[in-house]
Amino acid sequence: MACVDSFLQFNDESFALKLQLEEIEAQRELQSGKWTENNPPDFALAFDDFEAELKKALCLVEDLKFAHSIAKAVDSDAVAIKESMVEEAQSVQDRGFAISLNEDENLPSPDDTNTIDMSRFEAESVDWDHVLRATEASTFSNKSCSTVAGPSTLYTLRQKAVLEHLPQLKVECSVCGKSVHPHFTVRLMCSDVYCKPCLKSYFLRVAKDESLFPPKCHRRLIDISNIKADFSTEELTIYRAAELEFSSMDRVYCAEPECAKFVPMPxxxxxxxxxxxxxxGTCIHCKALAHNGGCIADGTRQSLLDFADEQGWKPCVGCGEMVFRSEGCDHMT
Structure with a gap:
């Protein structure tokens, strides 16, 4: 039964290590930026070192599983081996007794022969017990650090924590309630956990419904950088355009009825x-299609015209700019 428990433990260890390797790969995909070949950033070096450590630990677990399978086979066949050795000892004794009868020699004592053979068997049994004890001692124990090839106590404690939380390695999305692996989720500032499809869907709804802007959860803003890598170029363009429109304090929309799109400041x-x-083109002042000449809805221009009329200024018939006569006749050419 001990061997079966050990195999279950090894399977959990292996599963936990593989999940951590998947998490490293997922985090690598989320990182952006470029760097020279011989000068990677600190986070890249940390990922590489941790991945190498996990792969060594995974290799150790697989080796221990193989060693325990051998020990288990020896343990399960011990009775058959013992019976075979007893039969072999009895055969050797019978053969020796038969030879002595033919040669008329002093017969050896059956008890002595049996004692010699059984003592040899007992010695070999002790050797097999030593093998079993050695393989059991090489398991991940949190009580002893005396193993020869096993991991350090610090790593063992870390693995123990992982194994204790193994059933919880899938987390529940606060929106849809599905259980997903952690690297497919985003934990927000409010501590809610969103699976990436739900968070992406929320941002796309925000782009269509201004009442949802800016995106928040428990009154805390949600940064799009949390899910930006999951957007296509087109989806990101749509959201950025909506973000620019909803945050504008002076909105102008295209006066063409079939278009009516927001026109940004640039x-x-x-x-x-x-x-x-x-x-x-859209007139900034009256919001109608662009037209020639000044717009009556332009309050600044109308104030200028009123002031010019008071001063006796007139618009130039050529360019429309206000002019006044400082000297000469009233005739303009």
């Missing part, structure tokens, strides 16, 4: 907004 002049989607 596409505007003081009087006109140019829509890249359809190419139409």
């Amino acid at each position: 596409q505007r002049t003081p009087d006109c907004a140019s829509c890249k989607a359809c190419g139409a």
